[in-house]
Structure formats: C-alpha cells, structure tokens
Amino acid sequence: MSPASLDEELVAAAQGGSTEAFSRLVERHQQALRGFLRRACGDWATADDLAQETFLAAWSRIGRLRAGASVRAWLCGIGYNKHLTAARSAGRERARAQRYEEDRPMASEARHEDRLALEAAMAELPAEQRACVALCLAADFSHAEAAEALDMPLGTVKSHISRGRARLMQALGVCDD
Amino acid sequence: MTEADNRLKSLFALDEPPPRDAVFSTAVMEKVMRRRFQEDVALLSVASVAGGGALWAVWPTLQPALVAVSQGLAPALGALALAACAAVILGGRARTALGLEA
Numbered sequence: 001m002s003p004a005s006l007d008e009e010l011v012a013a014a015q016g017g018s019t020e021a022f023s024r025l026v027e028r029h030q031q032a033l034r035g036f037l038r039r040a041c042g043d044w045a046t047a048d049d050l051a052q053e054t055f056l057a058a059w060s061r062i063g064r065l066r067a068g069a070s071v072r073a074w075l076c077g078i079g080y081n082k083h084l085t086a087a088r089s090a091g092r093e094r095a096r097a098q099r100y101e102e103d104r105p106m107a108s109e110a111r112h113e114d115r116l117a118l119e120a121a122m123a124e125l126p127a128e129q130r131a132c133v134a135l136c137l138a139a140d141f142s143h144a145e146a147a148e149a150l151d152m153p154l155g156t157v158k159s160h161i162s163r164g165r166a167r168l169m170q171a172l173g174v175c176d177d
Numbered sequence: 178m179t180e181a182d183n184r185l186k187s188l189f190a191l192d193e194p195p196p197r198d199a200v201f202s203t204a205v206m207e208k209v210m211r212r213r214f215q216e217d218v219a220l221l222s223v224a225s226v227a228g229g230g231a232l233w234a235v236w237p238t239l240q241p242a243l244v245a246v247s248q249g250l251a252p253a254l255g256a257l258a259l260a261a262c263a264a265v266i267l268g269g270r271a272r273t274a275l276g277l278e279a
Contacts, residue, residue, distance in 0.1 A: 019209060026205050027197065034194040034201070044192075048201065055205045056212060111191070118188050137182070138189035165185075172188075174181045 003028075007071045014062050022062070025071060026055055032072045032139060037079050039134035041087075042123050050086060054079040073141070073149035080131055080150055087127065114172060121171030125164050128152065132160035133168065 007028070013021035033054060037047035057078050065074055122130055131150055135141040136157070141149070147157045194201075232239075247254075 019206065019213070022209065023202065023206050026202050030198060030201055030205075031194050031196050035192065038192050038194070039189065051201075052205050052208060056208050059209045059212065111188070114184075115188055115191055118185075137185060165182075168185060169181055172184070174184060 004070075008067065011062065011065055011071060012067075014059075015065070022059055025058075029072050029075055030055075033075045033079055036076050036131075036134050036139055037083060039122060039138055040080065040083050040127075040131050042119065046086065050079055050082050053082055057082070070145055070148065073145045076135065076141075076149040077151060083131075084127065117171050117173075118168060121168050124171075125167060128156075129160040129164040132157050133164035136161050137165060137168075 010021045010025050014025060034047060034051045037050050038044055041047045054075060058075055132146055135146040136143060143154055143157050147154045
C-alpha cells in the first residue's frame with residue numbers, strides 16, 4: 001500500500017472517530033511537522049508545543065479534510081498558522097527554550113558553526129520566506145505542496161525559495177554555481 | 178541538486194526530529210483523549226439539562242397520565258423488570274445451558 005493511500009485510509013477511519021487511526025497519523029507525520037516548525041520558529045521547545053497544538057486542532061478539524069488531500073501539507077498549514085499567531089503574541093517562554101537548546105546534540109566544531117550561521121540566517125528571513133525554505137529546501141516538499149500548505153500562490157513560493165536560498169548560501173559563504 | 182544544496186540539506190538534517198517518538202506521540206494522544214472526554218462530558222451535561230427541562234415542562238400533563246396508566250400496567254411492568262433482571266444475571270449461563278454458547 002502506498003503512503004498516500006494508507007494516509008487516506010487512516011484519515012477516513014479517524015473521521016469516523018477512530019483514535020487509533022489518528023494516533024497512527026500522528027506517528028507518521030510528527031517528524032515532518034516538528035521539523036518544519038523547528039525551522040520556521042527557530043526554537044525546539046516552542047516548535048514541539050506548536051506541533052502538539054497542531055495535532056489537537058487537526059483532531060477537531062479532521063472531518064473537514066477532503067479525500068485525497070496531502071495530510072502533511074494540511075498539518076504544516078495548520079502549524080504555520082499557529083506559528084504566526086504565536087509569533088505575534090509577545091512573551092513566549094525563553095527559559096524553557098534555552099534548556100531545550102542545551103539538550104541538542106552537538107556536531108563537530110565546524111559543523112556547529114555552520115549550523116549557527118544557518119540558524120542566524122534563517123532567523124533573518126521574513127516569516128513567509130522562511131516557511132517556504134523550511135518546507136522545500138529542508139523537507140522535500142514540492143513547490144505545489146508548499147503552496148497548498150502555506151496558502152500562497154505557486155509563483156510566490158518559487159520566488160521566496162529562490163531569494164531565501166540565495167541568502168542562506170551567502171550566510172554560509174558558499175559559492176553557488 | 179548542487180553540492181551547495183546538499184550541504185544546506187545536511188545542515189538542516191541536524192535539526193530533524195526522530196522518525197518515531199513515542200514520548201511525543203503519547204503526549205499528543207493524551208491531549209486528544211482529554212479533549213474527547215471534555216467534549217463527551219459537555220454533551221452529556223447539555224443533554225441532561227435539556228432532558229430535565231423538557232420533563233419539568235411536560236410534568237403537569239404527564240403526571241396524571243402516568244398515574245392512570247401505572248395502575249393497570251404495574252403487574253405487567255413488574256414481571257418484565259423481573260424477567261430483565263433474571264436475563265441479565267443468568268444470561269451467560271442460560272445460553273450455555275441451551276447450547277447457544279460454548
């Protein structure tokens with residue numbers, strides 16, 4: 001069974017009230033959603049909180065998900081809106097994020113520096129550009145899928161990715177041929 | 178995909194969550210079950226209040242009718258209640274005795 005048809009089957013069961021099916025959807029899509037939110041928000045603790053809120057909202061709205069729609073794009077869309085709402089409200093808990101940051105696995109020194117440079121460059125990007133980059137360059141979303149998830153025109157997604165990519169490459173000091 | 182893209186992707190991959198995370202999934206499902214329980218309780222509360230209100234509204238009409246009917250039907254209702262209790266208590270054993278269940 002293909003991943004898409006398995007998703008469709010699980011969505012149909014969850015729409016019928018099966019928490020077991022929904023639990024499998026959580027298992028299958030938590031990595032994509034959390035990865036996207038980590039890159040879109042910049043801190044892991046907030047991203048995981050938002051991912052949990054996203055799944056909770058998804059449970060309430062699962063009846064509205066049309067047959068054949070991409071589940072991961074739908075989830076990332078809900079997560080992105082939650083991220084924008086959270087970013088607008090001031091005073092998020094920074095101490096917890098700091099603690100979470102300390103638990104992150106350390107890479108080699110050079111790699112660690114690259115990663116810090118990437119994070120700093122991502123933080124500089126406008127929210128929409130950052131979300132497009134997080135989906136298409138980091139998570140292998142197609143441009144069309146990202147456009148669906150972020151509710152943006154395809155052309156806008158493409159231009160955000162192109163500009164965002166150029167700025168990230170510049171920040172990493174990569175000569176892009 | 179260029180080498181620059183590969184480098185970018187490998188850096189992004191450092192932030193990738195694990196493909197399976199039981200702690201995260203359990204936390205989500207706990208919240209989902211709590212939400213479901215709250216919704217069930219809210220629904221039952223509303224239904225109880227609505228039922229109580231409806232009964233209160235029709236009680237003046239219903240009461241005389243119930244009194245009149247109950248005198249005639251009391252023996253039959255009593256027998257039915259007794260039969261229902263017996264069926265619930267002996268249900269499994271009776272079916273076994275009749276060979277309907279292993």
